[in-house]
Amino acid sequence: QVQLVESGGGVVQPGRSLRLSCAASGFTFSSYAMNWVRQAPGKGLEWVAVISDDGSNKYYADSVKGRFTISRDNSKNTLHLQMNSLRTEDTAVYYCAGSSSIAAAALLWGQGTMVTVSS
Amino acid sequence: EIVLTQSPDTLSLSPGERATLSCRASQSLASSYLAWYQQKPGQAPRLLIYGASSRATGIPDRFSGSGSGTDFTLTISRLEPEDFAVYYCQQYGSSFGQGTKVDIK
Numbered sequence: 001q002v003q004l005v006e007s008g009g010g011v012v013q014p015g016r017s018l019r020l021s022c023a024a025s026g027f028t029f030s031s032y033a034m035n036w037v038r039q040a041p042g043k044g045l046e047w048v049a050v051i052s053d054d055g056s057n058k059y060y061a062d063s064v065k066g067r068f069t070i071s072r073d074n075s076k077n078t079l080h081l082q083m084n085s086l087r088t089e090d091t092a093v094y095y096c097a098g099s100s101s102i103a104a105a106a107l108l109w110g111q112g113t114m115v116t117v118s119s
Numbered sequence: 120e121i122v123l124t125q126s127p128d129t130l131s132l133s134p135g136e137r138a139t140l141s142c143r144a145s146q147s148l149a150s151s152y153l154a155w156y157q158q159k160p161g162q163a164p165r166l167l168i169y170g171a172s173s174r175a176t177g178i179p180d181r182f183s184g185s186g187s188g189t190d191f192t193l194t195i196s197r198l199e200p201e202d203f204a205v206y207y208c209q210q211y212g213s214s215f216g217q218g219t220k221v222d223i224k
Contacts, residue, residue, distance in 0.1 A: 035212065037164075045156075045164060045207050045215040059212065062120070095163055103211045105154035105169035112163060 002026040002108055004096050009113030012086055022079040022096030022110055030054070030074040033102045036081050038092035039112075048094070049081065052102050059102070064090075086117045121146050123208055125216035131224040138195040140219045142208035147188045152211040155184055155193045158218075159204045167206075168193060195221075 008020040022034070036048040049060045049070040058070050069082040079096050094115055098108035122145040132138055142153070151171035156164040166175045168184035171191055181196040195202055203223050208216040 033212075037215075044205075044218045045158070045209075047209070047213055047215060050212045061214075097164075099212070103152060105166050105175075105209070105211060106156075106164075107166050107169075107175065109163040109165070 004098065004108055004110030006094060006096055006110045006113035009094065009115045011116045011118060013119050014086060014088055014117055016086055017082070017084045018086060018115060020081040020083065020094055020096075020113060020115070022081075024077045024079065024098070027098070027108065029077040029098075032098040032100065032108070033104065034070075034072060034079045035097045035099060035106055036068075036070060036079075037095045037097055037106070038090075038115075039095070040089075040092045043092075046092070050099075050102050051079070057102060083115070086115075088117050091115060091117045121148070121210055121214060123210060123214055123216035125206075125208060125219045127219060128217070129220045129222060131222055132198055133224045134198050134200055136198050138193075138198055138202070138221055140193040140195075140206055140221075142186075142191040142193070142216050144189045144191070144210065148210055151187050153184075153186070153191050154209045154211065155182075156207045156209065157202075157204050158207065164207065 003025045035050045051070045067085045071080045093112040095112045096110045097106035126141045153171045155168040158164040172184045
């Protein structure tokens with residue numbers, strides 16, 4: 001069955017880096033654009049970044065631009081989010097989500113991984 | 120950047136009642152690039168509606184979406200116990216609204 005499994009979350013100090021991964025299975029990963037969406041504790045959803053199916057196009061929310069980098073490895077069915085210069089306000093559950101294109105609704109969702117930025 | 124504003128923040132209703140949720144965009148959305156999601160506590164969001172009015176696979180027909188331009192609506196015709204949740208609108212590949220919580224009256 002279709003599965004997206006996030007990993008790499010944890011507790012990190014402000015200013016440090018963390019790399020999240022999302023392992024995909026049960027569908028043709030290379031045919032889907034992929035998103036990262038986050039949710040701070042008790043708050044709403046915030047779109048973070050999207051990458052096209054072939055990795056050639058990437059877009060970011062203003063709140064993470066210049067600090068986060070989205071990437072993918074279609075040979076390994078894996079999505080990544082490199083997060084640098086982390087801030088306390090980056091604390092959230094991070095979900096990966098798949099859509100049929102960059103300009104499409106997110107149909108496939110993982111269960112999320114928690115990132116806590118704290119000293 | 121287009122801002123999506125949902126109303127109301129909370130909707131208190133009883134099972135069997137009709138729910139009407141609003142999502143207003145600060146600028147017109149091209150080609151109705153708007154989706155609705157449902158999220159229950161401790162769960163990932165689930166896609167309900169795409170293209171403003173098309174139901175995703177497996178979504179019951181009591182859920183319907185309408186609207187275009189800057190004003191969009193999600194309607195739940197008769198609330199079932201499992202429909203009490205938070206609902207978000209989203210411009211494709213971009214910002215979400217702040218959410219509307221539908222809770223039991």
